Amino acid sequence: MTSRINQFGPWALVTGANSGIGAAFANRLAAQGYNLVMLGRNEKTIQQAAENLTTKYGIETRSIIVDLSTEGFLQQVSDQTADLDVGLLISNAGGDAMGALLRVELPDLKQMLHLNTTSHLELVHHFGRRFEQRGQGGILLVSSTAALQGTPFLGNYAGSKSYQLNLGMALNYEMRKTGVNVTVLMPGPTNTPGLTEKAAIPLSTLPAPQMSPDAVAKIGLRALAKNKPYVIAGIVNQIMSGIGSLLGRTGGRNMWGGLMSSIVPAELRVR
C-alpha cells in the first residue's frame, strides 16, 4: 500500500543516513520509492549504504559528505541539492558529549551543541523555504525524550534536544497552512551504535527496553504523515515521560538523575 507520506517526494534528504535511526529512515523511505540524498561525515559508509539501497530498491541516491557541526556546511548542502526536487527532510544526525558537565571539555560540548541545534536550524530554514515555495513538503526533527527534563549527566544534550522540540513545535504551527508537515520525533533508548558503542556512559544498561531503529523510524514517518507536532516513540517511553511530567520539573529530573547515577562511571562524575 502506498503511504500518504509519498506525497512529499520524489527526493528525501536524511542526515546521519549511514547508522542507527537515520539508516532505518533511509531504508524505509527507499522501500517507499523515495530517491535519497544521504548525508554524513564518513564517505565510505555513506556510499556503501547508498549503493546497497540502490541495488535493493532501484532508487536514485546522492551522497553528501559533510560535517554538520562546522560553520558553512549549509552552502555545500544547498549547492549539492539545488537541482533536485527534495520534498522531505529528515533532520536526524545528532550526538552527545556525555558526563557531568564539568568533566567534559568545552570544545566537545560546543561541537555537540552546534550539531544538535544550529545544524537543524539551518537545514530547517533552508528546506522550509524551499518546501513553502513548492507548496508541499515534510520536515521531521529527531529530538529525544531527554528533551523533556534537565537530564543529569546529559545536560548539554537535554538542552539541545529541547531546542529542537520547541523549534519544531513552533514551526508546525507556523506552517500549518502551507502544505508543509512538521513533526518532532522523541525516541527513548534505541538499539543503535550511538547508544551501544559510542556512548561514554553505558546507556544501554539502563533498566529500560531498547526499541529497534526501524520501529522508531516507522513511528516518526506515521506521525509526520498525520502532521502531528510531536510524537514520543513507543508506549514505554510514553509512560516514562508521563510519570516524569506527573512528578513535575524537579521530580522528573530527580527520577532521571537516580537512573543515570547508577550507570555513570566515576571519572565522569563531579565527585
Ligand SMILES: NC(=O)c1ccc[n+]([C@@H]2O[C@H](COP(=O)([O-])OP(=O)(O)OC[C@H]3O[C@@H](n4cnc5c(N)ncnc54)[C@H](OP(=O)(O)O)[C@@H]3O)[C@@H](O)[C@H]2O)c1
Ligand atoms: N539511540 C538512541 O537511544 C537515541 C535516543 C534518543 C534520541 N536519539 C537521537 O537519534 C538521532 C540518531 O541517533 P543514533 O542513535 O541513530 O546515532 P548513531 O547510530 O550514532 O548515528 C548518528 C548518525 O549521525 C551522523 N553524524 C554524527 N555527527 C555528525 C556530524 N557532525 N555531521 C554529520 N553527520 C553526523 C553519524 O555519521 P558518522 O558516520 O559521520 O558518525 C551517524 O550517521 C540523534 O539525533 C540522537 O540524538 C537517539
